[in-house]
Structures are given as C-alpha cells and as structure tokens.
Amino acid sequence: MRMSGAEILIECLKREGVKHIFGYPGGVVLNIFDLLYDNEDLQVILTRHEQGAVHAADGYARSTGRPGVALVTSGPGATNTVTGVATAYMDSVPLIVLTGQVSTGLIGNDAFQEADIVGITRPCTKHNYLVKDVKDLARTLREAFYIATTGRPGPVLIDLPKDVTSDKTTFKWPEHVSLRSYNPTYEGNKWMIKQAARTIHKAKKAVIIAGGGVVLSNASKELRELAEYARLPVTMTLMGLGDIPGTHELSLGMLGMHGTYYANKAIQESDLLVAVGIRFDDRVTGRVKDFAPHAKIIHIDIDPTSIRKNVRVDIPIVGDAKRILKSLLSELKEEEDRAQWEPVRKAWLKQIGQWKKEHPLSYAYSDTVIKPQFVVEKLYELTKGNAIISTEVGQNQMWAAQFFKYDKPRTLLTSGGLGTMGYGFPAAMGAQLAHPGKTVIDIAGDGSIQMNIQELATCVLYKLPVKVAILNNQYLGMVRQWQELFFKERYSCSHLDTVPDFVKVAEGYGAVGLRAVKPSEVEPVIKAALKVKDRPVFMDFVVDWREKVFPMVPAGAAIDEMILGEEAEEKKTKKLRAVK
Amino acid sequence: MRHTISVLVENKFGVLSRVAGLFSGRGYNIESLSVDETIDPNISLMTIVTTGDDLIIEQITKQLNKLIDVIKVVDLTEVDHVEREMILVKIAPKQQDKAEALRLAEIFRGRVVDSSPKTYTFEITGDEKKIAAFVELIKPFGIKEFVRTGKIAIAREGVKKTR
Numbered sequence: 001m002r003m004s005g006a007e008i009l010i011e012c013l014k015r016e017g018v019k020h021i022f023g024y025p026g027g028v029v030l031n032i033f034d035l036l037y038d039n040e041d042l043q044v045i046l047t048r049h050e051q052g053a054v055h056a057a058d059g060y061a062r063s064t065g066r067p068g069v070a071l072v073t074s075g076p077g078a079t080n081t082v083t084g085v086a087t088a089y090m091d092s093v094p095l096i097v098l099t100g101q102v103s104t105g106l107i108g109n110d111a112f113q114e115a116d117i118v119g120i121t122r123p124c125t126k127h128n129y130l131v132k133d134v135k136d137l138a139r140t141l142r143e144a145f146y147i148a149t150t151g152r153p154g155p156v157l158i159d160l161p162k163d164v165t166s167d168k169t170t171f172k173w174p175e176h177v178s179l180r181s182y183n184p185t186y187e188g189n190k191w192m193i194k195q196a197a198r199t200i201h202k203a204k205k206a207v208i209i210a211g212g213g214v215v216l217s218n219a220s221k222e223l224r225e226l227a228e229y230a231r232l233p234v235t236m237t238l239m240g241l242g243d244i245p246g247t248h249e250l251s252l253g254m255l256g257m258h259g260t261y262y263a264n265k266a267i268q269e270s271d272l273l274v275a276v277g278i279r280f281d282d283r284v285t286g287r288v289k290d291f292a293p294h295a296k297i298i299h300i301d302i303d304p305t306s307i308r309k310n311v312r313v314d315i316p317i318v319g320d321a322k323r324i325l326k327s328l329l330s331e332l333k334e335e336e337d338r339a340q341w342e343p344v345r346k347a348w349l350k351q352i353g354q355w356k357k358e359h360p361l362s363y364a365y366s367d368t369v370i371k372p373q374f375v376v377e378k379l380y381e382l383t384k385g386n387a388i389i390s391t392e393v394g395q396n397q398m399w400a401a402q403f404f405k406y407d408k409p410r411t412l413l414t415s416g417g418l419g420t421m422g423y424g425f426p427a428a429m430g431a432q433l434a435h436p437g438k439t440v441i442d443i444a445g446d447g448s449i450q451m452n453i454q455e456l457a458t459c460v461l462y463k464l465p466v467k468v469a470i471l472n473n474q475y476l477g478m479v480r481q482w483q484e485l486f487f488k489e490r491y492s493c494s495h496l497d498t499v500p501d502f503v504k505v506a507e508g509y510g511a512v513g514l515r516a517v518k519p520s521e522v523e524p525v526i527k528a529a530l531k532v533k534d535r536p537v538f539m540d541f542v543v544d545w546r547e548k549v550f551p552m553v554p555a556g557a558a559i560d561e562m563i564l565g566e567e568a569e570e571k572k573t574k575k576l577r578a579v580k
Numbered sequence: 581m582r583h584t585i586s587v588l589v590e591n592k593f594g595v596l597s598r599v600a601g602l603f604s605g606r607g608y609n610i611e612s613l614s615v616d617e618t619i620d621p622n623i624s625l626m627t628i629v630t631t632g633d634d635l636i637i638e639q640i641t642k643q644l645n646k647l648i649d650v651i652k653v654v655d656l657t658e659v660d661h662v663e664r665e666m667i668l669v670k671i672a673p674k675q676q677d678k679a680e681a682l683r684l685a686e687i688f689r690g691r692v693v694d695s696s697p698k699t700y701t702f703e704i705t706g707d708e709k710k711i712a713a714f715v716e717l718i719k720p721f722g723i724k725e726f727v728r729t730g731k732i733a734i735a736r737e738g739v740k741k742t743r
C-alpha cells in the first residue's frame with residue numbers, strides 16, 4: 001500500500017505501542033498534525049513549550065519504563081528541545097524526539113526556521129537521524145525505538161524534512177531490526193562473576209552502591225535478594241533511590257555530596273564496593289583520589305565506558321544488571337559458608353548502625369517557621385510513601401532525596417546528571433498521564449518552578465491533578481547556600497527579589513492554589529491538595545530561607561569530609577529531630 | 581603514549597562528524613586522521629593517531645565502540661602492524677643543488693611526480709621515521725609546498741587482535 005511519510009510515521013508509532021505524544025505544532029510538521037487531528041489511537045498532548053514536551057515524555061518514560069515520544073517543529077521548536085534531550089541523555093532515558101525540518105531541497109540554504117538539529121544534538125543523543133528519503137522512514141523509526149530502549153537506553157532524535165512527510169512510498173514494516181554496529185552485551189562474563197562472588201565472600205566490610213542502572217534493568221528484586229542473602233548494606237545514588245526500599249534495614253540512603261553520614265562513612269571504611277549500574281559521577285565520589293581508599297571495586301554496568309572512566313576498578317563486569325545479579329547470587333550460594341561470614345557481616349552492620357545513631361539525617365524543627373524538610377516529611381507521611389515524586393533542582397531536590405523514603409524504583413523522577421531546573425513539573429505531568437489514578441507530586445523550588453510554569457495550562461487542559469509542593473524560600477537556595485558557605489556570604493544574584501503569588505498564578509490558570517505559612521498549616525494544605533482529582537494544585541510553602549542542606553561534602557573534598565548541620569544548628573536550638 | 585587506532589564505520593553521512601565530535605567534546609586530541617571507503621562501499625575505514633595514557637586510550641576505544649555507526653575498533657599499537665604515510669613535497673633548489681636533491685629522493689625511494697624549470701615535486705611513502713628523516717634532509721633545499729596524507733596502518737598477519 002502506498003502511504004505518505006506522515007502516514008507511515010503514525011502507523012509505525014502505533015505498531016511500536018505508542019499511545020501518547022507530547023507535541024507542539026509548526027509549519028513543517030502540519031502534515032503529521034493533520035493526521036493526528038482525528039486519530040483515535042494516538043493522543044497528542046499539546047504542551048506550552050517544547051522543553052515541557054520533552055521533559056513530559058521523559059517523566060512518562062521514567063515512570064513506566066516505556067519510551068516517551070515528543071513531536072515538534074523545525075528551527076526554534078527543535079532547539080527548544082535540546083535541554084530536554086540532554087537531560088534524558090545524561091540519565092539514560094529512552095525517548096524518541098521527532099523534529100520537523102525544512103524540505104530536503106532547502107536544507108543548507110538557511111531557509112526559514114532551519115536549524116541543524118542533528119548537528120546540534122549529536123553529542124547529547126544516543127543516536128540521531130536525518131531522514132532524506134521517505135523509503136528509509138519505516139526502517140529508521142524501527143531502528144530508533146530499538147536503539148533508544150536497548151543496552152543503555154537514551155534519547156534518539158529523528159529529523160523529518162517536510163517533503164519526506166508528504167512523499168509517498170510503499171509501506172513495509174520491518175519485522176526485525178539488527179545492526180551490525182550495535183550489539184549491547186547483556187550476559188556478564190562468567191569468570192568475572194565467579195571472581196566477584198569469591199571477593200564478596202572474603203570481604204569483611206562490603207557495601208553495595210546501586211544506581212540508575214538497576215532501575216533501567218528492572219533489577220531491584222535481584223538486588224534486594226543479593227543484599228539480603230549476603231547481608232550487605234546498600235547505599236544508592238540519586239538515580240538509584242528506590243532500588244531497595246528506603247525503609248529497608250539494609251538501606252543507607254543516598255551517598256555523595258549530600259549523602260547520609262553513615263553511607264559516606266561506610267564507603268570510606270569499606271574493603272569492598274559492589275557498584276551496580278552507576279557511573280561514579282563526581283557528586284558521588286567527591287575527591288576521586290581519596291574515594292574508598294581501602295576498597296576493592298566490583299563494577300557492574302551495561303555501558304563499558306562507565307567502567308574505569310572515573311575510578312579504578314578491580315573486577316569489571318559488563319552486562320545487564322538483572323542477569324548479572326542473579327548469577328552472582330547463585331555463585332555466592334555455592335561459594336558461601338554462612339557460619340563463616342555471618343559474624344563478620346554482623347559486626348560491620350553493627351558498626352554502621354552505630355554511625356546511624358551518631359549522625360542520623362536530621363534538622364532543627366521549629367513550630368513557628370516551616371522547615372522545608374518538614375514539608376517533605378509530611379508529604380511522605382500523608383501519602384504513606386505511595387506516590388510518584390518528581391523534583392526540580394537545588395535544595396528542594398536534595399531534601400526530596402533525603403527525607404522522602406522511596407520504596408520502589410521509578411517513583412523518583414529527578415534530573416540527576418544534567419541537574420535541570422524546570423524538569424520536575426513537566427516530568428510530573430508526563431508521569432501523571434501515564435498513571436491516571438496515582439498521586440504525583442513535584443517537589444519544587446520557587447526558582448525552578450518558574451522555568452516551566454506555563455505547563456500549568458497543559459495540566460488544566462488535560463485534567464492532570466499534578467501536585468506541586470513549592471518550597472518557597474525566596475532564594476535560589478542552593479546557590480545561596482554555596483555563597484554562604486564558600487563565598488563569604490556575598491549573595492550575588494541568588495535572592496529572587498520578586499517571587500510571584502503562586503496561589504494567584506495557579507488560580508489564574510484555572511488550577512488550585514494553596515498556601516501554608518505556619519508549620520501547623522502544612523498538614524491541612526497537603527490533605528486538601530491530595531483530595532483534588534481533576535486539576536493541578538500549587539502548594540506554596542513559605543519556608544525558612546536560612547535552611548541549608550546537610551550533610552554537605554564541599555566540592556573537591558573527600559566524601560567523609562562532611563559538614564554536618566547539627567554542629568552548626570545545635571548551638572542555636574536544642575530541638576533536634578531525628579528522622580527514622 | 582601515541583596510539584594508532586583503526587575504526588571501521590558505516591559509510592553514512594555525519595559519521596566523520598560523530599567521531600570528530602567525540603574527540604573534541606571529550607578533550608582528546610587527534611594527531612592525524614585519514615578516512616576512505618573500503619572495498620565494501622558501505623563501510624569506511626578511519627585511521628586515527630592520538631595520544632594519551634592507558635586509561636584515556638581505553639576510554640577512547642570504548643567511546644568509539646559506543647557510537648552506533650562504529651562497527652569495529654582496533655588499537656593497532658597493541659599489535660604488530662605496518663604503518664604508511666605519503667607526502668608530496670615541492671622544492672625549489674638552487675641550480676647547483678638540483679642533482680643532490682634528486683639523489684636524496686632516490687635514496688628514500690621517492691619519485692618525481694612533477695617538475696618545472698624551477699621546482700621538483702617528490703612523492704615519498706614510508707613510516708613516520710622515514711618521512712621525518714627525509715623532511716629533515718630536504719629542508720635546506722627550500723620547501724615551497726608540503727602535504728601529507730596522514731597515517732594508514734594495517735596489522736601484520738598471524739598476530740592476535742585486541743578489541
């Protein structure tokens with residue numbers, strides 16, 4: 001059957017199982033939008049900014065594990081996607097980003113709304129394509145989905161010239177995709193796995209570090225089984241929160257720059273690290289030279305470039321975390337003699353328990369001014385942890401990581417690698433669309449929320465009841481924190497001066513706006529917000545602007561050189577609240 | 581250390597830019613690069629000369645492998661291999677030096693590919709050392725123009741290849 005490029009595109013999306021597209025129209029993609037006008041299988045969500053569309057597709061993908069799809073026009077539409085694409089690339093999120101392009105005959109002529117988006121996004125996509133001939137379209141789309149979702153996932157961008165969408169050809173669905181130049185490794189090397197089991201067996205102070213790779217490989221069950229069998233404590237990177245439940249006795253919470261005292265301490269004292277699906281980002285390692293000085297490192301990752309990029313590795317295992325963890329556990333069961341190692345592990349866990357007691361995550365509670373951590377705690381308590389949380393970037397992100405306990409993977413959506421302010425709200429919107437009945441909350445800063453605040457309209461239009469908890473401190477708080485601690489309190493450009501009335505902004509868009517200024521108002525506001533099912537809600541929490549994120553490892557320091565909040569705060573108030 | 585890496589890639593537009601972008605984006609340097617189609621017109625071969633310590637070279641080969649259009653990466657430095665490079669050099673010797681210049685080219689098994697009343701153009705092929713030696717010796721004759729191809733290399737048969 002002869003079909004136009006636009007028709008082929010829609011047919012392929014359908015066959016790939018796509019139900020939702022986040023998009024924004026423009027001249028060169030009208031052939032495609034025209035077909036979407038009365039298409040019953042594909043729903044287009046019209047966002048208010050292309051960046052919002054890509055982050056929404058990203059939130060959709062992270063929360064479901066299925067690829068998210070965005071469709072935008074050429075030129076400015078395409079360049080507006082770049083931050084979203086780079087965000088997804090850094091965090092290995094499978095996305096298909098379809099950009100319009102001027103007709104093939106005009107490419108290179110600086111035509112109206114022409115941008116070399118393939119050139120621009122080459123370093124921030126897993127792969128990208130310019131389709132020059134409609135005959136290549138079906139195969140290209142098939143390849144794009146295959147590449148985006150296999151191996152280490154990532155965004156794939158496809159640039160579609162206008163004439164390619166109108167040209168006709170005989171449609172043929174490629175049943176199989178295989179690329180001679182792309183064959184991800186899934187099975188881990190058996191010998192290496194054996195070595196790893198032996199090494200774990202011998203270790204006295206082993207720690208597992210679990211990252212986003214565990215989420216991507218759906219390996220949290222295998223991880224937990226391994227940890228429980230071998231009695232190994234688990235710390236998680238920001239991307240890995242939820243790999244094992246935050247409430248689990250073996251969980252040490254997050255490590256790194258704003259990690260827990262006991263996680264960082266355990267890493268530095270350990271004699272073995274079992275790193276699964278992490279890439280040893282500098283926010284995790286601190287000063288690399290002094291990272292885990294006594295530890296051997298077993299590193300499991302599907303991307304060979306992650307291994308030995310930042311830290312030395314003794315036992316590298318390339319492959320899929322799920323399969324490797326499974327084999328590792330069965331190897332361990334052959335290797336291990338419980339009677340021999342149990343007392344050793346017990347002693348190590350006891351030591352860690354001691355550190356937990358000495359310096360739990362804590363903050364100084366107040367009953368006159370709202371502490372931002374208190375808001376996060378309350379969100380956890382009132383949702384019973386049963387929610388999808390997204391975050392913006394800054395202090396809000398770190399408090400969301402520290403004080404909400406993620407019990408399942410895919411329940412924390414946050415821009416880890418790129419640290420994109422403005423990510424959380426549209427991402428929450430995408431997640432809400434994928435999970436209609438679920439509570440989805442963006443834990444936001446007053447600065448970040450203004451970077452994609454326009455998506456309120458989208459949420460109102462599609463009746464997406466996303467809750468936004470704005471920790472309103474009138475500051476670019478994280479910047480202010482650095483300036484207070486490291487720049488002699490010279491607050492250059494970190495005070496926001498004018499912050500809009502978020503309640504009125506919400507109402508102006510047709511959303512619900514709520515505000516809490518006293519600690520006693522926090523709970524009623526959250527409760528009221530959770531009841532709203534047909535509209536987005538802004539909760540404006542006017543919080544203590546002085547509050548800082550602790551522990552903190554200064555940039556360039558070793559991860560046990562932590563500044564602990566308690567020391568500073570204890571002097572001012574005795575009311576320390578430990579968090580379970 | 582200096583490494584010669586040979587990279588088999590899909591012969592698609594944009595591939596060169598992906599490879600070059602990888603080097604520039606990650607701060608690796610390219611000392612020389614030569615690219616052309618192989619016997620199979622769908623595949624091109626790039627020969628890249630780069631420098632770095634072991635960890636950097638390991639990252640370079642891994643990152644190259646990670647590019648979707650890259651089919652195979654071989655670090656030839658790890659195996660016994662033959663390297664060649666070609667130069668074309670145009671000199672304008674004084675009348676009394678002409679014979680000497682020709683003799684020099686002959687010693688290096690060069691060929692005269694062009695001559696005019698005032699100039700000779702030599703073609704010299706060889707490995708890095710040979711080329712460097714020739715250039716050193718021909719300099720005093722007055723080099724007018726100089727071009728080189730960049731290195732190409734091939735593994736000797738019967739030696740094990742690394743990934």
Ligand SMILES: Cc1ncc(C[n+]2csc(CCOP(=O)(O)OP(=O)(O)O)c2C)c(N)n1
Binds near residue numbers: 394395396421478479
């Ligand atoms: C797009 C973008 N621009 C700048 C930054 C640098 N930055 C990191 S945190 C931060 C402040 C965020 O302020 P706010 O959203 O109010 O969060 P808070 O730290 O106050 O909780 C800034 C400017 C960034 N991460 N992203």
Ligand SMILES: [Mg+2]
Binds near residue numbers: 447
């Ligand atoms: Mg703020």
